[in-house]
Amino acid sequence: MAATTGSMHDTLIRIDLDSAKATLWSVPPELKCYLGGMGYGTRILADEVSPLVDALGPQNKLILTVGPLTGTMAPMHPQSCIVTKSPLTGTILNSYAGGFLGAEIKFAGVDGLILEGASPQWVLLLVEDGRVSFHGAEAVLGKSTAETESYMRHLFGPDVRTLSIGRAGEKRVAMASIFSETRAFGRGGAGAVLGSKRVKGIAVRGSGGLTVARPGEFAALVQENMELLRKALSEEYNLVGLFSRVGTGAGLGLVNGRGALATRNHIYGSFEAGAEIDGYAYARKFYTRAVACYGCPVHCGMLHKFRRSDGSESWLRGPEYETMFSLGSDLLNGDPVVLAEANQICEEYGLDTLTTGVTVAWALEMAEEGLLKEPGLSLAFGNGTGILALLRKIGEREGIGDLLAEGPGRAAENLASAAGLGRAMQIKNSGFAAWMPRRMKGTALAFATSNRGACHKRAPIGAEITGQIDMNAYEGKAVLVKEIQDRVNAIFTLVSCRFHEFVTPPEVYPRLVAAATGREISLEEFLRLGERIWNLERLFNLGAGLSRSDDALPERCFEPIKGEASEAAVMDRKAFERMLDEYYAARGWDRDGVPTRKKLEELGIGR
């Protein structure tokens, strides 16, 4: 299939799962200004799906897209983006995975897939150069993500790129993820949505090429970008360079040292055993190989060989820093083998390690207080056997696993304990990422206002944790958070790897887009696009019934953190509300967090 002019194909595939039919859909002109990736997914969902639909019903859609730089020579643009309504949060969800799937989708001659309806029986889909075929999934029902993807390679050929769900997705666990080879669309329960559509896996093969609009200019920009990356990677203490050597766990020490590593369900801010489970510990203790995503010189993925509790040898990519918190410090688990095995169970079942770990932490605290118990299971912080068993129960929706499978907030509400709800560290039912909002005030605001709940990708984390800005201050954070949210949203229309932005100045992005697609866009327009998408998301969420009261922190955030390094950090309730008011004002929203008509007109979107 010949590639079209410019790096986007201007075509998606609509897959009607009810009738097992697929049609090519030309991207309408009014959508092209969203560039691709998150922009496409958000606009399509906002236009075609009512915010009131059941996220696990057939009316929900799952939109998988790539961006204008995916599959090109531009470094660190391997990711693909899923947009859907989240069964975990009830909000719009955007979720990303690296690896090789994104590029393969591009080579298959399309910019994405729109999954509609629900299949009457479980299926595997093969997407091959713009065509879709439907295959029975009986052989892999109940199998792990790795087994499913291995089966697809056996069935369709070893050159396909794949994604799949595990038993958690089949059982519609609210925080079920979609896995893609060694990467995951982790957050928000996209795995449960795919499960509700009875799609066990998707394989993609593309034999097409890809062109860019202005090859000479594009190549020169790529060369410049590679020079920036090469320089960063060669600096001994550059963060991206450290990621390339020991993975994202390179920075755990700083977070721990600053009393911001949530420990024991966010009671403490530092973990004594932190050095036993950071990236350096894994590199030291286990045989390690680095793996990269498509077109990425950083290779931050660390494959470790370890021995499981049953004595068998196994490989794991990870754990990532975020998981070192959620299945490590937050559970008082300082055992790197237990942590690796816990991570692997989440991969097997297809579970988001973040929300799952946060839910487990809450459950352990409730068990300590006698509010939760499970026959035959010892539930205690630091008890590796109990933790591993509880993870499996969540994946199987068995016993108390069925309660916990609804996510931390809903589990707490269903437990009918007011104290319990305040200790579920979640926003909009999405578990906190590996940062302590009451320690880092700007990050607190970013978590609370995140459209997908507790999102760390759009927060001033780096500036706060490094002390570049005062993490304890409330002033100035509202405008900063808005800017970061808008900028990252824009970057996610390209589906850039987040780490690319750590090295690349923002003005590079519109230049790359212009050279790749032939579409001129200024930096201001590019950032404004991010703001437009943010507001579209907000409108969707408001339509789904969310309000200012959902832009809130759990009660524990208003108690001081224990531990010397955390300096008794606490969120002041009035100061938080003032920060939220300032944020809404900076966004041009009213006091209830509703975008004003003036703001929507300014952004060119209707109500």
Add this chain to the structure above:
Amino acid sequence: MRAVQVSFEFLPPFRQKIGSGRLTVEVAGGTDRPPTVLDALAALELRLVERGAVRPGVLVFLKSSIGGLQRVLHADRQAVQEGQCLVLATAMEGG
């Protein structure tokens, strides 16, 4: 001016380089100025100072008496006192 004793705490990867989590060094300033954080870094044998500035990616914090860490943004201008503790780390970001 009189030299001072300053202690260091090392977070990874410095801990791995030094082979220890802590070290105390004697830090001298100039003839007419007190010792600075930059002088303290230079006193370590880790090549953390390059062309009169802290090497990129190296973060320096001053540890308070109650345990918190205050970032040192101007190592050449911040004086160090007898008995103070400096903490070395590298950056971190979310993503």
